Amino acid sequence: MSQAWVAVLAVGAGTVVLKSVGPVIVGGKPVPPRLFGILTMLAPALLAALVVTEGFAHGRSLVLDARLAGLAAGALAVALRAPIWAVVLAGAAATALVRLVS
Amino acid sequence: MRKGVRVATPLVPAAIALGVSFGVLARASHVSAAAAVLMSATTFAGSSQVAAISVLGGGGTVAAAVVAALLLNARYAVIGVTVAESFRGGVLRRLAESQMVIDESWALSGGGTPRFDRRVMLGVGAALWVGWTGGTAVGALLGGVIGDPSSYGLDGAFAALFLALLATQLKSRRAFVAAAGGALIAAVLTPVAPPGIPILAATLAALSGLGDA
Secondary structure, three states: HHHHHHHHHHHHHHHHHHHHHHHHHHOOOOOOHHHHHHHHHHHHHHHHHHHHHHHHHEEEEOOHHHHHHHHHHHHHHHHOOHHHHHHHHHHHHHHHHHHOOO | EEEEEEEHHHHHHHHHHHHHHHHHHHHHOOOHHHHHHHHHHOOOOOOHHHHHHHHHHOOOHHHHHHHHHHHHHHHHHHHHHHHHHOOOOOHHHHHHOOOOOHHHHHHHHOOOOOOOOOHHHHHHHHHHHHHHHHHHHHHHHHHOOOOOOHHHHHHHHHHHHHHHHHHHHOOOOHHHHHHHHHHHHHHHHHHOOOOOOHHHHHHHHHHHOOOOO
């Protein structure tokens, strides 16, 4: 079995377990209402962190590269209330364009 | 579920396009088409798959690739707990349904709020799974013909995708505070911690939701 297969199977199995932890083990039990204040803020905190890592992280360093153009184009599309697929397309196109000319 | 599929519709073209890009990337990194499709079907988490394949393609070890991907997906353990209450039925059913919990389906179905709708989440997840896995198959079969997907801006597309999802969440001042906190934590930790840890640590910014009635 090639190395790639080992990685694919290990990542797949590990991710299945990570996703199922809550629903399988905690499943069905009510969440204390106070906890909801925190949980509601998880999405913005997580998604903002993902914007930073996907947009600026390169290994362990923060860099400004063509992805910045992608984020700017994406932000413009969001501001214009474009559908999500258009935002993603704008991000890809701007990133590719800057890479092409630089 | 039908509502979920409808909610997911604007995202499906993006999922297909990103899936195609991932398939091409996998082939460019000497991963077979079958392995790429199996990865999309089982892992079903784009950024972690791109991370694992990038590590392998860059000559990294299998262990490094697996650890990087699983650290990136560690947030799903947290996300899963936030929606655990609404899952019903036996262990197998909950196990199967939990696989549809991803950033997009969770964020678009009110994840982490009292309005969370499991069936909408399942619909969004299923629609995106089909697009992502199918796209990967197309990309993996086309791979080699197309060339290096980073020149198409795959990485910029992921950044824009998360920005678009973030925008749907910024409905209150507290949400802005949590987002700013999460971004700051991720930025500060990126240079000093392995990939994945900054994202996991950013969940601490949600503590700004404490004190909310």
